[in-house]
Amino acid sequence: MDMARSEEQQMIIDTVRKFIREEVRPLEADIDPDGSEVSPEDTERLRQMVKDMGMWQMSVPEQYGGPGIDLVTRTMVAEELTQHKAGLYAPAFGAFGEAPPAHLYDATDEQKEKYLYPAIREEKRHFFGLSEPSGGSDPARAIRTRAVRDGDSWVINGGKLWNSGADTADFGIIYVRTDPTKGRQGITAFIVDTDTPGFKVNRLIQVMRVYHTTELSFTDMRVPHSAILGEEGGGFALANDYLARNRIPYAAECLGIAQYAHELAVEWSKQRVTFGEPLASRQSIQWMLVDNEIDLRTSRWIALDAAAKAERGEPFRFESSMAKLLCTEAASRVIDRSMQIYGGLGMSKDMPFERWYREIRIRRIGEGTSEIQRVVMARDLLNVRSGS
């Protein structure tokens, strides 16, 4: 299998790398220790540069006005985009634009007019509402938010938890039980406007990085039948597909900050002298750096393999779970070792490690915990081996 970059991919990577190092990193000296935004003027300047590069909203297909860059290349780019202090959760400070949820490309024409096109133009923001207080890892059983048909509309009651961005979104895709007798086939996806009467942001839940998720409640929230995304009862399959696809770039992003941490650690180990010798001369440090390199290279291959399978239209759920598991855990180890090599400086806010250390920990839980990824893989593995 040839995993070498094509000439075009190499050109894209070089362009993005230069952009991150020369345009994005210098701006970080002036932001808050945990800040994720630069000034509106800098944001606009960066965005214009990205548009001039032809990389604005990379995942948007050409037929919708985007560059339609393939998933393998986007996976490579995702690793480059996060290589700065705020990079994991604010890659390039949003300069590459936010893409709409992929399911909207298969929405009805009416839904595309109302949500997809405004989302592409960044006039409307969205959120994804799956998890509930009763759980998130087992949506087929945990979803208790209920929609009841009433003529040509549905009345929704219940709530959602851990929804990123719901407090500022214009609409959300929520997964609701429409038939309590049908298990996973009884779940339906609805597109709901956040100004619908009955929709309420109860509170923001602060987490270990400077960010918040939301707790939402729906009280007699009435939405039209036309708000259903896809088929009635088809919500579980939609959510599964969304999660599997999202895991690949999610995994690759982790490698970006890990790669940057590793590069910093390599440089530091050559500069820092203890007991008359540079750290790099100590075998204990050399082994940590080599372990970093092994973690980075192996997990990068797994992420690219998952992306390649998805791009070829082959089953990729196992591979995307493996990529998510390996990349998040490998990146955690790399950041931990790099911080250790830096010693006292590593835990200060003068350096990015303490921020990355907190942020990368979230990645082993978000988008499905490491344990859930193993459950997903075990299901596929055992089904195959049992000949089913």
Added chain:
Amino acid sequence: MRIRKEWKPWDPSVDFKKVPGTMGVYEIADEQHACIYIGYAGGTSPHGLRGELYRIFGMPPGSETWNWSHPQPDGIAPELRQRARYYRLEENSNAYSRWVECLTRYREDYDDVPELNHDARAPRVPYLGRYHWKSEGI
């Protein structure tokens, strides 16, 4: 170190949804741009910095009402709500310790904490002792 930002007025130019809902510290100034209060939004703040500023200022003039559970101004001194005109903030996961640091820095510069931080819930603000120095431009 103080919050290194310009004062911003709480007026129709404020895009309420863009005020961070995260943890962090904030300073409030009166009409004369004098800092009168330093506060923080910690881990249990129901709407983060956005909610804390709402409790002091209310919705920015001209802003629409919104589907959220509006936090009540319990515990906010009426005088603070009356005199507050400007704000500046800093997103910070170490909200409490950064709050104490900002109060400490302010007292080093002005020999006292901001006037509306004199209440029973004020933290024990440490003295810097032999490390005492004042910020530039004070």
